[in-house]
Amino acid sequence: MYSQSMYQLGSKRSVIRETFEYGRKRKAEIGADKVFDFSLGNPSVRPPEIVNKLLKEIIDEMEPTALHGYTSAPGDPATRQAVCDSLNRRFKAGLTPDFIYMTCGAAASLSCCISALCCKGDEFIALAPYFAEYKVFTEAAGGKFRVAMPDPDTFQIDIKNLRKEICKKTKAVILNSPNNPAGVVYSEKTIKKVCKLLKDKSEKYGHPIYLIADEPYREIVFDKMKVPFLINYYDNTLVCYSYSKSLSLPGERIGYVAVSPKAEDAKGLYAAVMGAGRALGYVCAPSLFQKLVARLPEVTSDISVYKKNRDILLGGLESFGYICVPPQGAFYLFVKALEPDAYAFCEKAKKYELLLVPGDDFGCPGYVRIAYCVSTAQIENSLPAFKKLIEDYKNDRS
Amino acid sequence: MYSQSMYQLGSKRSVIRETFEYGRKRKAEIGADKVFDFSLGNPSVRPPEIVNKLLKEIIDEMEPTALHGYTSAPGDPATRQAVCDSLNRRFKAGLTPDFIYMTCGAAASLSCCISALCCKGDEFIALAPYFAEYKVFTEAAGGKFRVAMPDPDTFQIDIKNLRKEICKKTKAVILNSPNNPAGVVYSEKTIKKVCKLLKDKSEKYGHPIYLIADEPYREIVFDKMKVPFLINYYDNTLVCYSYSKSLSLPGERIGYVAVSPKAEDAKGLYAAVMGAGRALGYVCAPSLFQKLVARLPEVTSDISVYKKNRDILLGGLESFGYICVPPQGAFYLFVKALEPDAYAFCEKAKKYELLLVPGDDFGCPGYVRIAYCVSTAQIENSLPAFKKLIEDYKNDRS
Numbered sequence: 151m152y153s154q155s156m157y158q159l160g161s162k163r164s165v166i167r168e169t170f171e172y173g174r175k176r177k178a179e180i181g182a183d184k185v186f187d188f189s190l191g192n193p194s195v196r197p198p199e200i201v202n203k204l205l206k207e208i209i210d211e212m213e214p215t216a217l218h219g220y221t222s223a224p225g226d227p228a229t230r231q232a233v234c235d236s237l238n239r240r241f242k243a244g245l246t247p248d249f250i251y252m253t254c255g256a257a258a259s260l261s262c263c264i265s266a267l268c269c270k271g272d273e274f275i276a277l278a279p280y281f282a283e284y285k286v287f288t289e290a291a292g293g294k295f296r297v298a299m300p301d302p303d304t305f306q307i308d309i310k311n312l313r314k315e316i317c318k319k320t321k322a323v324i325l326n327s328p329n330n331p332a333g334v335v336y337s338e339k340t341i342k343k344v345c346k347l348l349k350d351k352s353e354k355y356g357h358p359i360y361l362i363a364d365e366p367y368r369e370i371v372f373d374k375m376k377v378p379f380l381i382n383y384y385d386n387t388l389v390c391y392s393y394s395k396s397l398s399l400p401g402e403r404i405g406y407v408a409v410s411p412k413a414e415d416a417k418g419l420y421a422a423v424m425g426a427g428r429a430l431g432y433v434c435a436p437s438l439f440q441k442l443v444a445r446l447p448e449v450t451s452d453i454s455v456y457k458k459n460r461d462i463l464l465g466g467l468e469s470f471g472y473i474c475v476p477p478q479g480a481f482y483l484f485v486k487a488l489e490p491d492a493y494a495f496c497e498k499a500k501k502y503e504l505l506l507v508p509g510d511d512f513g514c515p516g517y518v519r520i521a522y523c524v525s526t527a528q529i530e531n532s533l534p535a536f537k538k539l540i541e542d543y544k545n546d547r548s
Numbered sequence: 549m550y551s552q553s554m555y556q557l558g559s560k561r562s563v564i565r566e567t568f569e570y571g572r573k574r575k576a577e578i579g580a581d582k583v584f585d586f587s588l589g590n591p592s593v594r595p596p597e598i599v600n601k602l603l604k605e606i607i608d609e610m611e612p613t614a615l616h617g618y619t620s621a622p623g624d625p626a627t628r629q630a631v632c633d634s635l636n637r638r639f640k641a642g643l644t645p646d647f648i649y650m651t652c653g654a655a656a657s658l659s660c661c662i663s664a665l666c667c668k669g670d671e672f673i674a675l676a677p678y679f680a681e682y683k684v685f686t687e688a689a690g691g692k693f694r695v696a697m698p699d700p701d702t703f704q705i706d707i708k709n710l711r712k713e714i715c716k717k718t719k720a721v722i723l724n725s726p727n728n729p730a731g732v733v734y735s736e737k738t739i740k741k742v743c744k745l746l747k748d749k750s751e752k753y754g755h756p757i758y759l760i761a762d763e764p765y766r767e768i769v770f771d772k773m774k775v776p777f778l779i780n781y782y783d784n785t786l787v788c789y790s791y792s793k794s795l796s797l798p799g800e801r802i803g804y805v806a807v808s809p810k811a812e813d814a815k816g817l818y819a820a821v822m823g824a825g826r827a828l829g830y831v832c833a834p835s836l837f838q839k840l841v842a843r844l845p846e847v848t849s850d851i852s853v854y855k856k857n858r859d860i861l862l863g864g865l866e867s868f869g870y871i872c873v874p875p876q877g878a879f880y881l882f883v884k885a886l887e888p889d890a891y892a893f894c895e896k897a898k899k900y901e902l903l904l905v906p907g908d909d910f911g912c913p914g915y916v917r918i919a920y921c922v923s924t925a926q927i928e929n930s931l932p933a934f935k936k937l938i939e940d941y942k943n944d945r946s
Binding site for chain 2: 151152153154155156157158159160161190192193194195196197201202205206209210214215217218219220221254255257258259260261262265266267268269283286287289290357358398399400401402403414415418419420421422423424425426427428429430431432433434435436437438439440
């Protein structure tokens, strides 16, 4: 029959999806404004208006077979040049277009990089809390998935924990900053420690340990936070990017991989990424959206909405007594559950129409994720429910 | 280091790509109109005008976050419904939207199906001549690739050869009609024989042998040719479709998988296809183009151009003495090389600025593929070159 592992992946609904589906039903029952659905990381802010304007211009201007035809497998040359120019302008990254590979979004970027790197017996380490699909992509490529737990107070990387997970089979560390679900940005100090550790271990084991930088939230940062560009800190780096969050285009599947030109045998590594794309059935990234991002590599949707949401939500929850990890970027708030079992806590929250996601799937039990990429009104209207929820727990204890 | 098999896939240029790149350089040297490039299967006919019109309408009408946001993983419900309705209307296929999975094109459809089916040690059989990427997808999924040679005169399926390749490890047969590169459409009589054989062998080995129908050229047929819809002939069928060729949108990456509702444990099989999509990094098919195909499931670009091209090319080549497989569909002509080594023949053809692709990569040495999805003018202008080429061979022999 068919593959049981694929069946498992396709039939087991993620908790996020289940919560979202529950929310849809519940909204139909009691009204959309009465359900506070914080389950999905679907950007609530519209794409910038220039997006639709440019799409129509490109459709009108370009010869149709050239517009909708295959681009070369690594991407349209003008698009790769524009991405490269933007990265060099912002980060002095020393890239050339030969190291940019256009993809169908961040998931494709990640699965191509992991498949490109994975040899038999290889291990990949994620830094908790982490995006659950890292495990799926690693195991699909035939690798073993390991997790390094974070500093429990700050959710920054715990170098001791990471060191313990590295062994001679370690092929790569996957680093996601700004982080989903914790919202933290790893500081330059932390990044330097990680890079030093990986360099030492690479030397010790006589082979490169790669850094896979998963960066779809790069532009979504608050308070002028700087996100270190990892190619400038560590040679054996592959950057996975997507325009899903920055341009609010998650359904259009457009992103890229940037391979560090300073990586060991960088050209060969880039060829392996291309080969993985081919093996997984990616032919080229969607052509119209390649043409779009070539014209606006540095535009983003209105990030200030997420900051406003964060401030209202974080301020409210902390004033009620919740223990929160203050987010510096992305659009998620990671909050300590009010009982040890986050699933039970999420069930109880449903009584107040609050739909949250347990941290267990992100490798951090005892926490819940609140995706605040929703309307500011939903944030404001949900605060009384959060207040009642914590009071409920306090009353139980007294 | 990185994966050597992925490096090989990424660094070894296909003969098709190499020929195309040679053509680009040659055109720059002597002028585009003097080079007769027949290497690529990139549709030359424009998408129907309604495509760009509808794209702009959808962009204007839909709320932007809904338009560009994630669709559900198997696809937008309205799109799946439209695809399903169209297949039922045309083929009385008995499908429901639950069996339609929207994909990023035919390559994604195929890689998802093969990954969904492949268990350790499984074998997949392609019917030569075949699209070279079948081997890539099969081996990436961990399967073994086998080939059944065709009837050498008609390029229809040779049932005896197929029977010899089937064993207890056979998981699926991949069938591509209208065929790339031979242009043949497998007759209903042939299809019935194949289905009978697979049914008998499935019973013999006590497990289903699946039929993967790769159908991007379904609508590109001439002389009112009928292409049997395989779900109506064989229960354990998965149909892989793409709008790349029918709507001339190969760069936009939009297609689907239709799982037969009569397949053994059809719901489980569908879940495995979804799971494979997830494992390979596909999140959803591009949203804007999902919305587009929902509105024009039965429109195609102007197929009559391909028929005209076929008639001029086939008529010309046969009159010069070439031995051709008369194409009934797709936009390829498969021609016997004028010497045993098709690579050497293609090299010689370059002397006359004719860029052809050896059949070896399609599993049929001694033949060449001519992709006639080019301008009719190119076909007409190339005929004297084809005439000189065959005269050259005749002179050599005399």
